[in-house]
Every structure is written in structure tokens, then in C-alpha cells.
Amino acid sequence: MNTPCQQFxxxxxxAEPSAAGHASTCAACAAWVRGCERARVALGGLGxxxxxxxxxxxxxxxxxxxxxxxxxxLLESSVRRNAPALLDERVRELLSGAPSESERGPHKxxxxxxxxxxxxxxxxxxxxxxxxxxPERHRAERISLGRLxxxxxxxxxxxxxxxxxALTRLVLGPLLTLSAAGLVLWLSTRTRPEEHxxxxxxxxxxxxxxxxxxxxxxxxxxxxxxxxEGTPR
Amino acid sequence: xxxxxxxxLGFALGLAACERIDEPEKTPPEEQVxxxxxxxxxxxxxGDARLRVAHTGLRRLDFAPIxxxxxxxxxxxxxxxxxxxxxxxxxxxxxxxxxxxxFELIQHAREGFHFRYRDFLVRDPLLFERNWRTTExxxxxxxxxxxxxRFRLERLVGEAVAFELSIDGETDLVLASDEFDAEGQRVASxxxxxxxxxxxxxxxxxHTPANDEVALDARIEVQAQLDxxxxxxxxxxxxxxxxxxxxxxxxxxxxxxxxxxxxxIEPLFFLQRLQEPTPGRAAxxxxxxxxxxPESTSGVAVYQLGAATAIQGxxxxxxxxxxxxxxxxxxxxxxxxxxx
Numbered sequence: 001m002n003t004p005c006q007q008f009x010x011x012x013x014x015a016e017p018s019a020a021g022h023a024s025t026c027a028a029c030a031a032w033v034r035g036c037e038r039a040r041v042a043l044g045g046l047g048x049x050x051x052x053x054x055x056x057x058x059x060x061x062x063x064x065x066x067x068x069x070x071x072x073x074l075l076e077s078s079v080r081r082n083a084p085a086l087l088d089e090r091v092r093e094l095l096s097g098a099p100s101e102s103e104r105g106p107h108k109x110x111x112x113x114x115x116x117x118x119x120x121x122x123x124x125x126x127x128x129x130x131x132x133x134x135p136e137r138h139r140a141e142r143i144s145l146g147r148l149x150x151x152x153x154x155x156x157x158x159x160x161x162x163x164x165x166a167l168t169r170l171v172l173g174p175l176l177t178l179s180a181a182g183l184v185l186w187l188s189t190r191t192r193p194e195e196h197x198x199x200x201x202x203x204x205x206x207x208x209x210x211x212x213x214x215x216x217x218x219x220x221x222x223x224x225x226x227x228x229e230g231t232p233r
Numbered sequence: 234x235x236x237x238x239x240x241x242l243g244f245a246l247g248l249a250a251c252e253r254i255d256e257p258e259k260t261p262p263e264e265q266v267x268x269x270x271x272x273x274x275x276x277x278x279x280g281d282a283r284l285r286v287a288h289t290g291l292r293r294l295d296f297a298p299i300x301x302x303x304x305x306x307x308x309x310x311x312x313x314x315x316x317x318x319x320x321x322x323x324x325x326x327x328x329x330x331x332x333x334x335x336f337e338l339i340q341h342a343r344e345g346f347h348f349r350y351r352d353f354l355v356r357d358p359l360l361f362e363r364n365w366r367t368t369e370x371x372x373x374x375x376x377x378x379x380x381x382x383r384f385r386l387e388r389l390v391g392e393a394v395a396f397e398l399s400i401d402g403e404t405d406l407v408l409a410s411d412e413f414d415a416e417g418q419r420v421a422s423x424x425x426x427x428x429x430x431x432x433x434x435x436x437x438x439x440h441t442p443a444n445d446e447v448a449l450d451a452r453i454e455v456q457a458q459l460d461x462x463x464x465x466x467x468x469x470x471x472x473x474x475x476x477x478x479x480x481x482x483x484x485x486x487x488x489x490x491x492x493x494x495x496x497x498i499e500p501l502f503f504l505q506r507l508q509e510p511t512p513g514r515a516a517x518x519x520x521x522x523x524x525x526x527p528e529s530t531s532g533v534a535v536y537q538l539g540a541a542t543a544i545q546g547x548x549x550x551x552x553x554x555x556x557x558x559x560x561x562x563x564x565x566x567x568x569x570x571x572x573x
Contacts, residue, residue: 024290063393095489121570122569123467123468123569198569199531200546200548201532212556217342217346218502220538221351222540222557223296224296
């Protein structure tokens, strides 16, 4: 495609008024314009899709900043391993004979089976088992928003609404408050840290006395606190 | 329980549906802010200005109380723009229980750590860009006589902590910073009260490391660079990435591997004592252990210091310490994921 045609198409897509004349003298660009217009009409006729219901849940999950996305986090943060050189070698061996399309699938499967696959980290197994054991609990955690503060505008809006509906407020206000309090109470009890079974014992220290001086210095320096002992590494 | 919850939710939602929802109010133009991302990184995120700008300044640091009173003090920072620095405590402004002499000694001992890890710094631009939202606030401010641009940084993964910074327009130095926790409460702040470029440094005692830290190549497998078996976490807290790998220790017979991770700003440390695992202490783990009491003889202790969590203990014969501003459960997962 030459430069005038390229320039014309850029201008046409940008709805530049200067892009009017070229198509009348260039058959290729005229056909391109007709194709684009057909695509535009076809796309314009498509129905608009609704936002998936999951979006709201995912946004709430992100905003809550809790640790409910542990499984996804596990997969996202796993150290990416390069394919071993052995894989390249075996694939090259298997494909060097230029097998047909129907033969490639079994060849690849055979090559993958022959590799020494690293074991799945035990922590992944535990996290999946915990989630499968109590899916409702994990789902409830994801929609917890207890740590977010309500914006001022929400307070103002609730206040205005209640003022306009004084009668409704008198009847429903206490009930709504009680329901909200119950919901918050339930969520707060449901979102307490889970009791996990780690491969080691976990004890909560009641004082800093047993903490290694180096660890103490690191932690205190991170938060700006000044302890009485220890030097950083 | 689930039936009660369903009834409660249904009732609350039914009540909420009776309320009229008004049109959202428009934000006044003067409150609108300009979102800087995904434009090019601001200057303060493209390196450590303290290392290239020779300057000195008296700064006031204010840390929220953990238990008891908070801590407010002044310190003088001096840099030569060539990598040397000094941080000297000047006076205590507010603390009900701290002895100044002891405090001064501790501050001197931790001088290097404060410069490297306590002060606000974008430690990894890529992780910073991925994990933090940067918003430039509309009104510039004057700090210690310097005109500063203001930025608000909000973490997008993990706990929703935030920083507000005042950045010197000429040098990109951070002249004021406020740190907020997920509840929006200010937990730490720093502000320069005086500032001067190119100071006389003839009498300045530059920081010299008190321990022998040997940096390793983070691009090469750590195990290949050391003689003893090392652990590397495979599950990191949200948004974290590897920043530095080093060995540290005052005593040649007691060295630690220090893996430093970061979300772009906050550091997180995973330390392993460099010795072969103690024989006979390896945990025996049943494949179907979930739901049963653990059989391991290994154990760790968890210490909470404000926003920071420190975990130390011996696991499968490895002596480990993990310190960072991350939830305890994520740090425990991190330890477990490192085990062979």
C-alpha cells in the first residue's frame, strides 16, 4: 500500500474532513471504505452486553484488601520456571520427522509425560483443600468490606434521605440500624483470622522478650519505633 | 447459620431497596485531581534522589504510638551526592518514656537501615508502577522554603495503605511524607524543617556499615551461589517481588542469607541462617494433614509490632526470620511455601 492510500485510511479512521476525495479515484481504498462501513453497521447492530455480576464482587474484593484471593495470589506469585532444556530437545526430536497434524498431539503428550515434573508446593494443596472444605466461608470473606470507611457523600445522602422520609425513618430506621449492626457483627466474627494447619507450630508471642535482637531491630526500624537493643543487618 | 444469614441479608436488602437513591453529586472543580498513571513515572520514582543530590536538612519525624505514647524527634540528614550519607538524631520532641541517651545510640546503630529501608523510597519502579496508583494533588506547597509538588500514592494490592508526598520540584527529593494505614489513620510522617543544597561536609561522619553485607546476583539462582542448602519462598504476599539478595553477619561463623522483597515501596525481609539444617529436626508431614493436628516438631513465634510483623523460629531444621508490613497469615504462607 502506497503512502497516499495509507494517509487516506488514517485520515478516514480519524474522521478528518480532508479524507473525502481519495476514495473516488482509488478502487482499493473505495473497497476498503465499503468494508469498514459494513463492519461498522454490523458492530452497531450488536446488543450491548451487561456488566457481569461478578465485577461488583471482584471490585469489592480488591477494595477490601483482605487475603481472600490467596489462591489467585499463589498462582500469580509463583516463581516462573523456564522450560527445561530437555523439553526443547525432546520436542525437537519428536518434531524433526515432520509428523502430520494428527500425530503431533500424541507426540507432545508423550514428550510432556516423559519429563520430570516438579511437585506441586504443599502449601497449594493445603490452600485448595481449605477452600474446597468451606467454599461459603471463603465466598463470604471476599465480600467483606468492614475495613473501608464510608465516604462523606454517603453520610450526607443518607441524612438527606432520612430527613425527607421522616415517617419512614421513625419506623424503619431502628430496624435498619439493628439489621446493619447484626450484619456487621456477623461479618466481623466471620472474618477473624482462620485457624490453619501449617507444617509447623505457630505461637503468638505475648511480649518481645524472645524476639531475636536482629529481627526486633528490623521490625522496629520499619515502623519508626525505637527499642532498646539490637542492630540491623 | 446460613438460613439466619440469608434471612438477615434478605431483610437488610429489602429495607435498602425501599430507599430512594439520588443522583450522585458532581465533584466541585477545585476538588478534582489529576491522575498521573499511566503517564511516565514521576521523578521521585525513577531513582534515589538522596544519592545524587548533595544536601543537608533538619527533619522532624513523627510516629504514631503502638503502645503508650508516640515518638516525635528531629534528625539531621546529610548526603554528598556520591553515595555517602549521615543521619544524626538532634532532639526528642515528644515521648513520655524514652531515654535520650539510649535512643541516640540506637539511632546511630540503625543509621544504615533507616536510610535504606525506613525513609520513603520507590525501591523498584516496575513493582511500584504495578502495585501503586499515583495521583498528583492540585495545590503545590512550600516545604523548608522549597516549592514542592504533591502526590498521593495508594496501594492497589493487599492492605489499602497510602502515602502523601511533597516532592522538591528541582531535585525530586522527598521533603515531606505522610503514611496512612488501611483505616486512613496517619501512622508516620516526616517533614524537612530546613534544607540546603551542596553543604560543607568537612566535619560530617559518613555512615559506615557495621556488618559485613555481601550482595549476591539476584538474577542467578541463589542456591548456585552458596554452599549450604537455602530456602526460597514460592508464595509471596500480594504484589511483592524480589529486590535484593545478600548475605550478612558480624561474625564469619554466623551468617544469614537475606532476601529482600518489596511491593515497590515497602521492604519485606526473609532471612535464613546459613548452616545445614539441624539433623533430626525435620518435620514429618502427613499428606492428608489438613484437618488434623500437625505432627511437626518445628515451630515459629509471631510478634506484632504495630503494622510490622516479625516471625522467627526453626522449621524443618532451618532457622528463619521474616519481617515485614504484611499480614501474619501471608508471611506464614510464605514460610511454608519455602520449605522443601
